[in-house]
Amino acid sequence: DAGVTQSPTHLIKTRGQQVTLRCSPKSGHDTVSWYQQALGQGPQFIFQYYEEEERQRGNFPDRFSGHQFPNYSSELNVNALLLGDSALYLCASSLGDRGRFYGYTFGSGTRLTVV
Amino acid sequence: AQSVTQLDSHVSVSEGTPVLLRCNYSSSYSPSLFWYVQHPNKGLQLLLKYTSAATLVKGINGFEAEFKKSETSFHLTKPSAHMSDAAEYFCVVSISGYSTLTFGKGTMLLVSP
Numbered sequence: 001d002a003g004v005t006q007s008p009t010h011l012i013k014t015r016g017q018q019v020t021l022r023c024s025p026k027s028g029h030d031t032v033s034w035y036q037q038a039l040g041q042g043p044q045f046i047f048q049y050y051e052e053e054e055r056q057r058g059n060f061p062d063r064f065s066g067h068q069f070p071n072y073s074s075e076l077n078v079n080a081l082l083l084g085d086s087a088l089y090l091c092a093s094s095l096g097d098r099g100r101f102y103g104y105t106f107g108s109g110t111r112l113t114v115v
Numbered sequence: 116a117q118s119v120t121q122l123d124s125h126v127s128v129s130e131g132t133p134v135l136l137r138c139n140y141s142s143s144y145s146p147s148l149f150w151y152v153q154h155p156n157k158g159l160q161l162l163l164k165y166t167s168a169a170t171l172v173k174g175i176n177g178f179e180a181e182f183k184k185s186e187t188s189f190h191l192t193k194p195s196a197h198m199s200d201a202a203e204y205f206c207v208v209s210i211s212g213y214s215t216l217t218f219g220k221g222t223m224l225l226v227s228p
Contacts, residue, residue: 004158033215033216035216041220041221042205042218042220042221043216043218044218045215045216045217048215058215090158090159092159092216100147100166100209101147101166103149103161103164104149104161104216106151106158106159106160107158108157108158109158111156
């Protein structure tokens with residue numbers, strides 16, 4: 001039973017560039033959330049997708065956008081990269097609104113470095 | 116609104132001694148609470164979860180946590196630390212299935228021989 005798969009595992013980008021990160025949820029899960037974890041901090045919620053729509057959004061600028069596909073996989077796009085966007089980006093999946101009962105499964109993350 | 120406070124940024128123990136990682140939460144609703152562990156350069160692994168059933172929750176690798184509503188606490192314990200327990204631990208709160216997860220700032224557990 002595959003868990004959450006994220007790609008790529010590491011990425012180096014230059015300031016001002018754009019980046020796309022990808023996530024495949026755990027088999028049977030249909031809800032995907034994205035989190036940003038800066039060095040030495042706890043993860044911060046970016047947004048959540050369900051039924052191909054953004055359901056909730058955290059306190060992140062519009063440079064951060066996402067998409068969910070019919071197979072429940074998801075992408076996180078960040079435009080006009082800033083040095084401060086350097087972080088570990090985590091994807092978490094769950095089944096509908098049952099995450100609080102059955103838990104959220106996290107991927108190993110994509111380490112983004114902006115230079 | 117919901118929030119989580121992890122009372123210690125670092126905890127140091129010797130192998131074989133008990134572990135206590137402290138967490139207090141604030142929530143306007145009946146929360147679900149989780150503990151996650153993160154080993155260096157790894158993602159987050161669920162240790163245990165509280166979802167309004169038994170207040171004493173048993174997790175993986177011998178960890179337990181007790182939900183105390185009167186104290187708004189959800190402390191994580193383990194009777195005997197192992198070297199492999201050295202990692203960062205996050206206390207997390209969620210107020211509904213579709214709500215976001217709110218993380219504490221983490222507690223780094225250091226285990227010495």
